[in-house]
Amino acid sequence: xxVEPRQSKPLxxxxxxxxxxxxPERAFDLFTASFGDWWPLTTHSVYGDEAASVVxxxxxxxxxxxxxxxxxxxxxxxxxxxxxxQLLEFSWHPGLPLEEATDVRVTFESSSRGTLVTxxxxxxxxxxxxxxxxxxxxxxxxxxxxxxVRQVN
Amino acid sequence: MPADSIEAALDALGDPTRLAIVMKLRERPLAVSAIAQDxxxxxxAVSSHxxxxxxxxxxxxxxxxxxxxxxxxxxxxxxLRKWLDQLWGDALTAFAAxxxxxxxxx
Numbered sequence: 612x613x614v615e616p617r618q619s620k621p622l623x624x625x626x627x628x629x630x631x632x633x634x635p636e637r638a639f640d641l642f643t644a645s646f647g648d649w650w651p652l653t654t655h656s657v658y659g660d661e662a663a664s665v666v667x668x669x670x671x672x673x674x675x676x677x678x679x680x681x682x683x684x685x686x687x688x689x690x691x692x693x694x695x696x697q698l699l700e701f702s703w704h705p706g707l708p709l710e711e712a713t714d715v716r717v718t719f720e721s722s723s724r725g726t727l728v729t730x731x732x733x734x735x736x737x738x739x740x741x742x743x744x745x746x747x748x749x750x751x752x753x754x755x756x757x758x759x760v761r762q763v764n
Numbered sequence: 765m766p767a768d769s770i771e772a773a774l775d776a777l778g779d780p781t782r783l784a785i786v787m788k789l790r791e792r793p794l795a796v797s798a799i800a801q802d803x804x805x806x807x808x809a810v811s812s813h814x815x816x817x818x819x820x821x822x823x824x825x826x827x828x829x830x831x832x833x834x835x836x837x838x839x840x841x842x843x844l845r846k847w848l849d850q851l852w853g854d855a856l857t858a859f860a861a862x863x864x865x866x867x868x869x870x
Contacts, residue, residue: 625849629856631863649862651854
């Protein structure tokens with residue numbers, strides 16, 4: 612089991628692949644309904660040591676919500692695409708307002724070993740001016756990274 | 765980039781004023797006076813924020829006459845991008861491990 616980075620256009624979206632030994636339907640169910648069981652909450656959360664759980668709701672419009680031990684809640688995103696066994700899409704803005712969200716798209720495809728799961732994180736260009744240059748594109752990662760500051764802290 | 769450098773970079777960006785400075789430098793390299801313009805903090809405070817950003821490897825500066833001109837450091841930004849890449853790698857690895865555990869129990 613290993614996660615391979617897929618070669619993509621420079622400065623384009625982040626794409627990650629992993630293969631799991633189960634059907635696409637089951638992989639989709641585990642990814643979504645069991646989100647809180649596998650997400651590495653100890654290292655990646657808004658509340659850090661105080662994080663208690665994270666859940667992903669089912670269906671378009673459902674929220675991804677982290678709850679702290681004291682009951683505070685932080686919404687990480689909203690499900691925007693829901694095709695069980697095939698496709699999951701959600702906005703992604705842990706610790707940040709909705710308008711600064713980027714997009715995550717996860718596809719589930721049948722493979723020789725079971726299911727190929729492909730995750731693509733994109734949408735940084737939303738914050739760029741139309742005439743911006745390459746250097747600015749690189750700096751466009753900053754708002755996204757800022758989100759993770761709250762996760763690390 | 766070692767883990768503690770990543771943390772320094774992320775900590776540096778966690779401050780709203782420093783993030784605002786980085787956003788300004790996205791446009792073009794700027795002198796301290798230009799950076800301080802429109803920011804609700806004093807110029808010495810801006811200088812101190814610039815020191816933190818420089819130490820974190822996110823910005824760099826060069827002397828132009830009597831002025832210090834600051835710009836983003838592309839290597840620092842690239843390293844952070846790599847780190848973000850790693851985040852999704854970690855998440856998917858954790859997911860695959862979870863599936864494997866469950867499938868073995870069957």
